[in-house]
Amino acid sequence: MIATSRRADRRPTVPCSPPERPGLHFTPPQGWMNDPNGLVHFDGEYHLFYQYYPDDLVWGPMHWGHAVSRDLVSWEHLPPALVPDEQGMCFSGSAIVDRHDTSGLFDGEPGLLAFYTVHREADGDPADYVQEQCLAYSRDRGRSWHKYSANPIIAGPGFKDFRDPKVVWHAPSRRWVMALACGQTVRFYLSDNLLDWRLASEFGDGQGRHTDGPWECPDLFELPVERSSEGAADGEPATRWVLVVGVGAGEQDAFGSFTQYFVGHFDGERFHNDHPAETVLLMDEGRDFYAVQSWSDVPAEDGRRLAIAWMNNWLYANRIPEAGWRGAMSFPRELSLAATPEGVRLRQAFAGEWRARAAEAVKVDTPERPLAVGRHVLLEGGARSAHGRMVLELTAGASVSLDLQQGGHQALELVADEAGVAVRHRRRGQNGDDEFDTHFPHDQAVGRLAGRRVELEWLVDDGSLELLLDGGRVSLTQLSFAQPAGRPLALAVAAGECRVRTLEYRPLKAVPRPKS
Known part of the structure; x- marks a missing residue:
């Protein structure tokens, strides 16, 4: 809804002190953390990468921090996977298993690919920058990463906000799809080999909620629709596609950054919204659920769409109490779709792994x-x-x-x-x-x-x-x-x-x- 009001509150102020390490939620070993990215499951491990600056407690030159887990609760920190270089910082993106060596980078064996945005300033001016899409690969279960020698795989298009590649496999068209945040829209690129990409379509102009801030961190996935007696009519498609996008904080928006989603159909090239363009659907009505990403390559027998978010808001992210680290992730969520009288909506549940604790x-x-x-x-x-x-x-x-x-x-x-x-x-x-x-x-x-x-x-x-x-x-x-x-x-x-x-x-x- 994003309807914030301020009512007079004359009660004594409530002080906020630095938190203890949470017992259930992921935090960085030290320093600053924001968006989750590169979420992928491979060889029994969940990989969690994240935007990371180990040398300070505020946002700075972005690395890809890295941790792995077998149960979504206990995490092992690994060295940063990607670090800034002469091409620029390493912004958000996604990772997949190249199971059939489509890229040709793994000598016929399966391997991990990470797609990320490189961000570099022009002449030291933070307001003037270039963003391009790049590729890295790992042949050893994510323990070491190599940047592709022919980067960038998609050059900058001539405008600034061009970032956060989410790569998914579209089975009906037998092609790879990349969703990219481009200003205040999402562009879809297509590839047969994961190296060469062409622009197919764009979605978002006049759709959903816009602020002064850019759209960020898109995600795209298909889910079955769970029916009920009050839900959609028989004969409608059994699945829908969900397009998730983070909306950056606008200067005049008291709510700050938030995550919205669209429900519709994706034909391999274009996303078609099921709802009127002005419909706004929020993944979370709270203030601290941003840059949502879901895991790729979760085994089919698991059958879950698992996602996680950064628990913070850009209006105050750099100023929250810290204890040698700043930033935490939500507990992983299981996502599903439910038919309601108002239309198909996302439904969330805490990942069942909490029960082991x-x-x-x-x-x-x-x-x-x-x-x-x-x-x-x-x-x-x-x-x-x-x-x-x-x-x-x-x-x-x-x-x-x-x-x-x-x-x-x-x-x-x-x-x-x-x-x-x-x-x-x-x-x-x-x-x-x-x-x-x-x-x-x-x-x-x-x-x-x-x-x-x-x-x-x-x-x-x-x-x-x-x-x-x-x-x-x-x-x-x-x-x-x-x-x-x-x-x-x-x-x-x-x-x-x-x-x-x-x-x-x-x-x-x-x-x-x-x-x-």
């Missing part, structure tokens, strides 16, 4: 009677990292505020009428930096839920709170600099009544610190 559930007795006006503590104190699930039923006219171990830093506000529930989110916090203190606090409308039954699922961890509502149809991801351990889980009823139908809470065991 789950301790025994904490017994929480749900109140037998509806909760009346007042503050109700549902759980006195919890864990630093935890998974929760709750179902609430509100009477018409009820007004409820949930504090999920945030100690007043954040609250989810629910207001019910006869038709449904209006959802708002409030966040407070200051750290003494003007840029952070201006943009980090907010009070924003999230949207409406049909009916007065509210399903919530969340992950709380040092540095973040991730919320899924309505079976994952609504996602709300927020940085948080509260210390969750020992904070109560509380529900305040300001009007009407609220019944807690179910409440499940599981502490999550700390992940061993990443190996370097």
